[in-house]
Amino acid sequence: MTRNIPLGLKIFGGVVGMLLIMPTLVVIPMSFSASPLLKFPPEGFSLHWYGVFFTDPLWSSAALRSIQIAALTTVLSLLLGTGTALAMIRGRFRGKSPIQVLILSPIIMPIVVLAVGLYFVYSDWKILGSVGGLVLAHTVIAYPLVYISLSTALKALDSKLEDASASLGASKAYTFRRITLPLITPGLLTGALFAFTMSWDELILSIFLTGPTVKTLPVVMWDQVQTELSPTLAVAATIVMLVTIVLIMCALLIGTRRKALKP
Amino acid sequence: MIEEMTPPTKTLPAPSRRSPSRSPWTALIWPGLVFMALLFILPFIQTAVRALTDPGPQNFAIFFTDPVYSRSLITTFVTALFVAVVALAIAYPYAYIMYAAPKAMTAVMMVLVLLPFFTSLLVRTYAWTVWLQETGIINSALLNLGVIEEPLQLMRNTLGVTIGMTHALLPFMVFPIYSSMLRIQPDLVPAARTLGATPALAFRTVFLPLSLPGVMSGFLIVFVMSLGYYVTPALLGSPRDSMMSELVVNQIEQQIQFGTGSAIGIVLLVLTLAILFAGTRIISFKDIVTGGRP
Numbered sequence: 001m002t003r004n005i006p007l008g009l010k011i012f013g014g015v016v017g018m019l020l021i022m023p024t025l026v027v028i029p030m031s032f033s034a035s036p037l038l039k040f041p042p043e044g045f046s047l048h049w050y051g052v053f054f055t056d057p058l059w060s061s062a063a064l065r066s067i068q069i070a071a072l073t074t075v076l077s078l079l080l081g082t083g084t085a086l087a088m089i090r091g092r093f094r095g096k097s098p099i100q101v102l103i104l105s106p107i108i109m110p111i112v113v114l115a116v117g118l119y120f121v122y123s124d125w126k127i128l129g130s131v132g133g134l135v136l137a138h139t140v141i142a143y144p145l146v147y148i149s150l151s152t153a154l155k156a157l158d159s160k161l162e163d164a165s166a167s168l169g170a171s172k173a174y175t176f177r178r179i180t181l182p183l184i185t186p187g188l189l190t191g192a193l194f195a196f197t198m199s200w201d202e203l204i205l206s207i208f209l210t211g212p213t214v215k216t217l218p219v220v221m222w223d224q225v226q227t228e229l230s231p232t233l234a235v236a237a238t239i240v241m242l243v244t245i246v247l248i249m250c251a252l253l254i255g256t257r258r259k260a261l262k263p
Numbered sequence: 264m265i266e267e268m269t270p271p272t273k274t275l276p277a278p279s280r281r282s283p284s285r286s287p288w289t290a291l292i293w294p295g296l297v298f299m300a301l302l303f304i305l306p307f308i309q310t311a312v313r314a315l316t317d318p319g320p321q322n323f324a325i326f327f328t329d330p331v332y333s334r335s336l337i338t339t340f341v342t343a344l345f346v347a348v349v350a351l352a353i354a355y356p357y358a359y360i361m362y363a364a365p366k367a368m369t370a371v372m373m374v375l376v377l378l379p380f381f382t383s384l385l386v387r388t389y390a391w392t393v394w395l396q397e398t399g400i401i402n403s404a405l406l407n408l409g410v411i412e413e414p415l416q417l418m419r420n421t422l423g424v425t426i427g428m429t430h431a432l433l434p435f436m437v438f439p440i441y442s443s444m445l446r447i448q449p450d451l452v453p454a455a456r457t458l459g460a461t462p463a464l465a466f467r468t469v470f471l472p473l474s475l476p477g478v479m480s481g482f483l484i485v486f487v488m489s490l491g492y493y494v495t496p497a498l499l500g501s502p503r504d505s506m507m508s509e510l511v512v513n514q515i516e517q518q519i520q521f522g523t524g525s526a527i528g529i530v531l532l533v534l535t536l537a538i539l540f541a542g543t544r545i546i547s548f549k550d551i552v553t554g555g556r557p
Contacts, residue, residue: 005363013360016353017375020433024382024390026400040393040400084295091289099292102299104552108484110491110535112508113528116515117306120313140302143295148553172287201383204493208515218385225389225498237386248381252374 024241031234038229049231053239058220059232063239066200066217069131073138073199074192080139081146081191082184088147089154104148106141114140115208122209129211137209138199145198146191153187186254193251197244307532310525317522325523326530332510336530339507342421342496343489346428347436350485351478353429354436358477361437362444380434388498391427392418395499423499424506428489435488436481439550443477444470476546483542483551490535507531 005013026040034044053059084103088096106114118137119128127133157180165175203218210219217236224233314322326332361372379387394400395417402414417423447470455465493508500506505513507527514524542551 005360009356009360012356013364013372016357017372020375020379020430023394023430024379024387026390026393027386030393039398080295080298083291086288087290087292087295089288090286091292092286093289093292099296101548102303103295104549106303107552108487108535108539110508110528110531112491112493112511113310113532114303114306116511116524116528117308117310118302119515120309120521121302121306124309136302139298143298144552147295197381201381201385203385207512218383221385221389225385233389237383237389240383241386244381244383245378248377252377 027234027237027241031231031238033231033234036230038231038233042231049235052230052232053235056232059217059236062215062217062220063236065131065214069134069138069216070196070199072131072135073142074195076135076139077142077146077195078188078192080143081150081195082188084143084147085150085154089151104144107144111141111204115205118205119208128209129214131214133209134206134214134216135199137205138202139195141202141205142195142198145194149187149191149194150184153184157183189254190251193247193254197247200243201240310528310532313521314525314529317525319522322522322526323530325526331505332527335505335507335510335527336534338504339490339531340534342424342428342506343486345421346425346432346489347482347486349425349429350433350436351482354433354440354481355474355478357433358437358440358444361441376434376437379430384431384494387431388427388495391423391430392498395423395426418499420501421504424496424501427495427499428492431492431495432485432488435484439480439484440474440477443480444474447473476550479542479546480550483539483546487535487538487542487551490538491531507534 030038030040030042031049032045032047033039033042034046034048035042037043053063087093088100115137118133118140122128122133125133161183162175162179165179166172170178201218202216203222206216206219207222210216215223217240221233221236221240224230224236314320326336357372357376361369364372392399396402397414397416399417401417402411405411406414417426451469451473452465455469456462460468491508492506493512496506497509497512500509508531511524511528511531514520514527518524539548539551
């Protein structure tokens, strides 16, 4: 679909596009600063603060913790999301639409209120400040994303392929493993990447639910934003951003390949 | 597969004969439901209980007695509405260019929207402070050029919040509008033109009304999501005109006033639900959340 776009509109689009990306990139040059003060333009050039990030246990252990929590969140939300998507699309029961509303609502509810509520619940359960508790909390918001991605994949799946497999004598389990699963793999991968990214970036739930010993990378960054501003913050910001961009590029590539495979 | 589970509706007269095609997938709904009950519904119930009992329902009186809280209710609502309007004004033309441009350009514009969508909100908001603060890039540049003599107040006020939140939420406005434009029959506008309509008239009477479902869905999601935003107002907003989410965090984390914090949270939740509910009169919940994507 190509139409004439007035010049003014083109310029507007260009400016908006620039404004979407440019402001954030400012953290990259700042992370290579040689001075102990976080400012722009940075003074000098050094990798000193990258060294600090990877050796200071405050940062490096938080980064590892974040990776661990994001990985576990991904697994849990894939299990829940796939199960729910299969039940909602294949199952026969009443009340599907309220259930769908329930599952999708974490996307749009004020996370602060959920964080407060989970804080109370976790106090009762005595899991405040635990890795498991953070994984469960992150799964609440990652699960709807996996569900959306999986239910889209399942709807697009041609059920005749499964019928064909069954009519050729394959058991249900075999059909699921050899036909259904490979066909929904791109959906699973996209969902997994979304879930990982969501957990990796999550701040609000983590502020409430982390303890003094178990902190995620965004929480350490948040502490730093409010107190001392050392260029390590810019390093952390750059790393968080690059990890996310790489993951999302992967998701986009999977998406394009999936489209390319369709006739 | 024989299922032992009997539905709770067994007391209904003439229970329907179990159909041979009864799906084994149905049981898979339970893990998700149990999870949501314990980790999504229970927390909200706990918050409501705290608000009503710690020490009592007078927690809510704060909205009538302390002007900080009643003002915050208005600030939250107005800021969210304002962000949605600004985002719409930017996103509609942007989505239209994506729709009308050659394929390669559309792809680039899509990536430009997608990247910030997934980049850490904290990183993006922090980056804005580098640009907007008194000693920030914009003020330094303007001072050096001699355009201004005093640094401009670009953040810690409504302007800062609006810039940060519009930037953060723009993708949620662009996606639904763009996808509703894609669903418009491509030959309708040319048909109107053939019948003598000017481009402006064809746009206004044919294209614009048909893209309205996307506008509605984008407007609602941005509006509702803005209501609960915390990071952006905390870093870019005025310390005097707090949004409700900031007050919640302040009450719980700094003041250790669990009852009051919960009460503010519940009011924020009810506000969100009320607006969503009003929205679902016009457009389905799933379309609000997923931007009308199939």
